Amino acid sequence: MTWLWSNLDLVGELTLVHLALSVPAIILSFVISVPIGWLAHRYRWSRGVLLSLCALLYAIPSLALFVALPPITGLALRSPVNLVIALTLYGIAVIVRTAADAFDAVEPDVRQSATAIGYSAAGRFWGVELPLAGPVLLSGLRVVVVSTVSLATVGAVIGVESLGSLFTDGFQRGIQAEILTGIVATIVLALVLDWLCVVGGRLLMPWSRADAATSRARLSTPVKQADTV
Amino acid sequence: MNLFIDAIAWILDPANWSGPGSIPQRIWEHVWITAVVLLIASAIALPTGALIGHTGRGREPAVRISGGLRALPTLGVLTLFGIWIGIGLAAPIIALVILAIPPLLAGAYAGFESVDRRTIDAARAVGMRESQIVGRVELPLGMPIVVGGIRSATLQIIATATLAAYIADDGLGRFIFAGLKTRDYAEMLGGSILVILLALVADGILALTQRRVVPAGVRASRITDLRSRPTRSRAVVGQPIHEGNPE
16 A cells, blocks of 8 residues: 555556557447448458458467567567557457447347338448447447557557556565555556446437337346246 | 578478477477376366355455466566476476466366356255255356367466476477577478467367357247347346336
8 A cells, every 4th residue: 555655646547558558449440340341241252251361360369469560560579559559459369359249239120120211331331230239239349448558558568658667666666555456447447437428428319228128028038037947 | 471481491300300309299298298198287276266256255356366476477486486496397387377267267167157047946946965066057057168278278378388388398389489499480480380380279179168068958049039029038037127116
């Protein structure tokens, strides 16, 4: 605790740096993934290719990706942009899959009805498919928020400053409190961003709460039947 | 691109293939650590997850724990155990086990939970014992998802074991940290390429396994499902219909 009080400035500063690394990566990966996920949903041939590419990307260990990117992008290893690109790639690998599933989950009946009452393809996407896919997209975004904030700390070992610097510095100097502070700060930051996503989702999609309640009721009924036997 | 040529030259250099800290030794260490951690974590997480999925009890805390552990920064856990236990293999192995539990647990309970409740009721109705239901109905049907959990846990372990070289003198991550210290980009990139190859090979093997463990009956029904899927089939077959009486 004493360590924390005497280093509050440092923790605050690193939290801001950490935000500057993870928030752009989260937003970029979401904006890039939704159209790719829609493509994977829309055309059968692209589905296999796109989802396999994402699975491959997801399989690459983070530290190895951080090292392998600079020769391709021409950036310096210690450049924060390098880290943001890597985090964005991981985010894309997660959200594209969720987005494809989210668009798949839109009832064909609903889609056909929308076409029948005169929606154009673009209008149907913005007015029908995207809002209905919203709750699932949000769940994918929340996974990415938590994993990106956690993953950004890894950059510290190659020299990109973030809350992860508390781990490397604490380890080298043997300060346990510093590492613990870093862990707690990272988790709190992830939870706060996650909570912001939930609140944002409720404001943008007021219907999703009622929806979640009914789907939970629907899911739990058969389970209860099994229990009473 | 020149750097990649240098890295491949570094990988192919015979000097790096023998002696202490050679490429084969590092690969072996990496695979060995991954296997040990996977075994320990599976022994803890898979039975627990199966129990949760089978009984449906303790689901909420399991979801919360596996979700919460996911937010745990791997590097923080590694360095913390590194300080507590000291240099050596014990610290990274304990840290890696903790980090591998969430995906395994999630895969196990999701797999057991995914089995249609009516199938389980049917199994009970034809007189199967509880142990038979678990071993011969739920396990085979949930297996693809359980293996999916093992797959993501394995990838996580391989990735984090790379990072573990920061606190221990083991695994392919050594090349990355050694290269970082001596500013030898060829070694760093060479080490990275080897880790990526290892991860992709492991992922490929487990992806094939995941496909293999789909029971023949399920696979057959899935194929017919794809060809002629009436738009309302699931609503009619799968759930009671509530027409006109919203709950």
